[in-house]
Amino acid sequence: MTGPTAAANAGATRHRVVIIGAGFGGLFAARVLKNAPLSVTVIDRTNHHLFQPLLYQVATGILSEGDVAPPIRDVLRKYRNTEVLIGDVTTIDLERRTLNVVNLGEDLEVEYDSLIVAAGAGQSYFGHSDFSRWAPGMKSIDDALEIRGRIFGAFEMAERETDPAKRREWLTFVIVGGGPTGVEMAGQIAELSHRSLHRNFRHFDPATARVVLVDAGDALIPAFGKRLSGKALSGLHKLGVEVHLNSLVTNVDENGIDAKAPDGSTMHIEAQTKIWAAGVEASSLGKLLGDGSGAEVDRTGRVKVNPDLTLPGHPEVFLVGDMINLNKLPGVAEVAMQGGMHAARTIKHRVETGNPNLPAKAFHYRNLGDLATISRFQAVAHIGPIKVAGFVGWLLWMFVHLTFLTGFKNRVATVFNWFIAFVGRGRPQRTITRQQVLARSVLQQQDRQ
């Protein structure tokens, strides 16, 4: 690079908006700003947006990574005032209004006039980061591909194994966390063992795989309400999934998990494949902003923002989505989208009126509904006053996802792949890369030493 302020700030005479994160919050903010007389820079750690609600389908072999991860540049290509920068934001200087970004191996300083921080959340292990090696989370394409390799790899190991107890371990899949992701993962692993892998093995029947869902609370997907929570439970039971509620996971290691009930009783499950879908923790940028501004940061790293989504003392800095602690808003895509649009509209309004100090309106979230799918043709939906389960819920889930997906161009193929996978028995995406096989062998050898 030639100097500290880089290409990213080329259009420096205009009001410069920097958006950190190309998730739902960031992309919807960029959309609001696309025709405004300002320059927008979207910064993300990867080259793709991630359609997180369908990530579990990548992890279970239904969709390819490209199907749920359109390139950010391509999504934004028609926004002529917008550019994309790939990199990690390492520091934010609220006084000088600059960010440091590690952009493909180089340090870069980026200036802003307005900042929208929409960096989302990562997996939380509640202080047990050592669990992550044995129970990867489900937050990125890398996570999903790793889990896909572990699931299909476990069936390979079971085929090789001759000791019945060890084979059982390879055929046991434990999902920690009973939110939408955990429920969807459990349902899909059960389905693939019953349908997709039919006749694929010679030394065991994949349908005998044991799928276990463990949650510390007393209900699955509690945000959906009691009735749908019960439907999710019975749906999973029908698929043969073993559900343990009121079970707090206290340990995860190579060979299994331990859990504890409120009455003190304990449970041990031997399983080679563990997936963590239990908790989230806001991006570490939350803490950085808290430290810089004196704003309160909660236990899960979320920042207590003003009702207008601005950072206390910094009307030019907005936080949206999973990073905020405000009115008990849930960590769902809708909150991020609406927050991103709210922040963008405020900035646009200030620029258009020429008044940078224009006070922002308070953010009001309109809950358009919750959706989760359990299996083929089975979903639960809670949209406005409507609460449905089963096939009608699934049709609704299909429709809503279709609507979102087709918002991006070229998503036709995704929908088609998806339809094929749901209607047929197919899991077209079962590739285990050689890198994954070798990585696993290396880990095993290290453990033996």
Added chain:
Amino acid sequence: MTGPTAAANAGATRHRVVIIGAGFGGLFAARVLKNAPLSVTVIDRTNHHLFQPLLYQVATGILSEGDVAPPIRDVLRKYRNTEVLIGDVTTIDLERRTLNVVNLGEDLEVEYDSLIVAAGAGQSYFGHSDFSRWAPGMKSIDDALEIRGRIFGAFEMAERETDPAKRREWLTFVIVGGGPTGVEMAGQIAELSHRSLHRNFRHFDPATARVVLVDAGDALIPAFGKRLSGKALSGLHKLGVEVHLNSLVTNVDENGIDAKAPDGSTMHIEAQTKIWAAGVEASSLGKLLGDGSGAEVDRTGRVKVNPDLTLPGHPEVFLVGDMINLNKLPGVAEVAMQGGMHAARTIKHRVETGNPNLPAKAFHYRNLGDLATISRFQAVAHIGPIKVAGFVGWLLWMFVHLTFLTGFKNRVATVFNWFIAFVGRGRPQRTITRQQVLARSVLQQQDRQ
């Protein structure tokens, strides 16, 4: 494992056929044997077959890895006498008729009565293995994903770069080797820079990317004959590809390549992205078999087999496909398929007649044709007496690939994805994983130290 002979040999009372490699040769052998009264074990290093003729489409973002890599188990699931073992064959004991396999991190001994070795070929750097770091080959899913990350990553780097000379380096793509893979790669990179990335960048026009194809010989795809070779050349020229024939690559490093003409003149091209499609080298099992049997092994690792495809002195061992040196047969899928079927028919006939010493017939290859695509709607085909280029060639190419692909179940989605990508401007598969970005940063840091 419980002992040296494992699950793989469970049906030990039957004649045991072991097939090494689930490429075209191995799968077609298994198909011939599916209803025969014997037990078949297919051993492969990965969990998938690889439809290698379309691998370049994975490397350029058109197809996902699952589209060209169906799981071996799934392809063979209905062959009840057949099982699949994932692992690397490390030794072959021709006297004891056993193999050693490293199967998912464990050593395993497998016994055979008949052996079909169809392990294919890898990339050859003609003794310059240090080139491979800077110019990866195109032989596996891992290769294709690595190249995909490098191609799309190079455009990212160009967007970041402010020095025009360095940006030029990032926007220069050199493909070494003018066979079908090299021609197809060059055509596709030119297409993606002109069409698919349109409007995606703000600091350069992707259509200005320079795509260079370098080959030591005096014609592209020489096996197709002079006329089609010329058509391929003019097709690439139309796409803006720069073709250098009679140019032997003498060096590849981080920043470019050097080449030398027969008249001694030299050429240097500065390019960050280099792809090696220049030569192949038979699996190292060829040398192993040569050492064990005294059979002649040529410079590229291919074994001089008997006319019936058996290893000299070992009528129970067959070699097929890219591993053999026989009658100047080319290294194409058709040769492997027909060889696999020939070997399997011989074994089946011996078992059915109860005469293990039945001499095998000589193998005769029927050339059904050669096909290569240059760009959308442009291909060259050489089928029997027919030699066509352009749109008719492309239709033929499409038809032949469709026929092969639909031989596997669930390939409908592939064809659909493919159609969408060809007709539209789409490159749905542009994901760069975070692992790839980090790996690149680490390499850069190491280089600086």
